Amino acid sequence: MKIIIERFDGKKKYESTYELRIDEVKGQTLLSLLQYIKRTQDITLNFTAACRMAICGACAVRVNGHSYLACDTKMEELLEEYENPESMRISPLNNFRVITDLVVDWEPSIENLRKVKPTITPKSEFSEKTGCVQTQADVDAIKKQWDCILCGCCASECNKLEADASDYMQPFVFTHAYRAADDSRSKDPMIHLKPAIANGLWNCVHCQECVDRCPKGISSFGDIESLRVMAMKKGLNEGMGPAHAEAFLLDMVEGDGRLNEIKLALRSEGVLANTTKLDIAYNLMKAGKMNPLHIFGGEKIEGHAELVKMVEAARKAEKEGTIK
Numbered sequence: 001m002k003i004i005i006e007r008f009d010g011k012k013k014y015e016s017t018y019e020l021r022i023d024e025v026k027g028q029t030l031l032s033l034l035q036y037i038k039r040t041q042d043i044t045l046n047f048t049a050a051c052r053m054a055i056c057g058a059c060a061v062r063v064n065g066h067s068y069l070a071c072d073t074k075m076e077e078l079l080e081e082y083e084n085p086e087s088m089r090i091s092p093l094n095n096f097r098v099i100t101d102l103v104v105d106w107e108p109s110i111e112n113l114r115k116v117k118p119t120i121t122p123k124s125e126f127s128e129k130t131g132c133v134q135t136q137a138d139v140d141a142i143k144k145q146w147d148c149i150l151c152g153c154c155a156s157e158c159n160k161l162e163a164d165a166s167d168y169m170q171p172f173v174f175t176h177a178y179r180a181a182d183d184s185r186s187k188d189p190m191i192h193l194k195p196a197i198a199n200g201l202w203n204c205v206h207c208q209e210c211v212d213r214c215p216k217g218i219s220s221f222g223d224i225e226s227l228r229v230m231a232m233k234k235g236l237n238e239g240m241g242p243a244h245a246e247a248f249l250l251d252m253v254e255g256d257g258r259l260n261e262i263k264l265a266l267r268s269e270g271v272l273a274n275t276t277k278l279d280i281a282y283n284l285m286k287a288g289k290m291n292p293l294h295i296f297g298g299e300k301i302e303g304h305a306e307l308v309k310m311v312e313a314a315r316k317a318e319k320e321g322t323i324k
């Protein structure tokens with residue numbers, strides 16, 4: 001089969017194609033295959049790896065456009081996933097600047113991590129003598145987020161970063177912000193929450209690609225949602241994002257259970273901002289995607305009463321402290 005690798009020599013992009021027998025491919029991991037190609041066919045191929053045990057996060061690359069942790073991905077599984085293809089394309093992670101071949105620049109991501117101050121500023125009651133004691137439940141609440149190995153698979157798939165990275169950070173940065181903000185030893189969650197808000201917390205487009213691709217089963221999307229809930233509870237609810245979330249809940253519970261695009265836009269951005277978008281509204285109406293009469297509400301969706309009961313049960317559980 002053919003393994004096509006996207007290359008970059010610091011100036012220009014090009015591709016290298018390596019022909020391998022299927023018995024040379026099977027039984028390898030994606031990382032050992034890259035090492036095999038380097039050893040037997042092309043010493044100039046560059047990639048990064050260290051632990052070979054899914055711990056250091058250094059070896060993530062893309063295969064056919066999707067990110068994988070190379071040392072933790074069996075070639076047989078890839079062959080099955082892509083139905084025994086005649087060729088596979090290996091490329092560097094997306095949404096990172098490529099330094100050379102499959103090696104990407106992590107410095108901007110680390111700079112973003114610095115912004116959310118991922119280390120703990122402990123509460124003043126802790127001392128060198130007493131330490132920072134946590135209950136098992138406190139540890140369990142953020143245990144999953146500690147599993148992040150900074151591999152970048154989530155960032156590579158992130159549709160918001162792809163569309164516009166100028167007002168957003170890598171999904172894993174929000175995971176680390178949440179881990180630090182929700183740590184029971186932390187003196188003040190705001191230290192981590194405020195920079196997360198200032199750097200795009202409300203700009204996630206909810207595609208959940210980050211959840212699908214994380215080799216450690218972490219949901220950065222879920223952590224973003226949790227940070228948003230934390231922000232609302234702490235009264236940090238200014239701006240379009242929180243207004244949008246509140247309007248969405250209003251439509252579900254007090255409205256007919258359908259997202260009312262017209263009301264949502266008016267509540268989230270106000271009348272003035274929407275006057276500049278009349279052409280979009282006109283085109284949506286023309287295409288039958290928006291009904292102006294919906295501003296007065298419509299028929300309740302089937303199961304609306306159950307939906308309201310679910311929201312009320314969640315609110316009750318939150319009050320009783322059984323959910324956060």
Ligand code: SF4
Nearest residue numbers: 158204205207208210
């Ligand atoms: S859910 Fe949000 S953070 Fe996750 S990939 Fe999509 S846009 Fe990015």
Ligand code: SF4
Nearest residue numbers: 148149151152154214
């Ligand atoms: S959240 Fe998952 S995919 Fe993202 S960097 Fe951490 S381990 Fe990798």
Ligand code: FES
Nearest residue numbers: 050052057059071
């Ligand atoms: S080499 Fe360390 S995670 Fe793959």
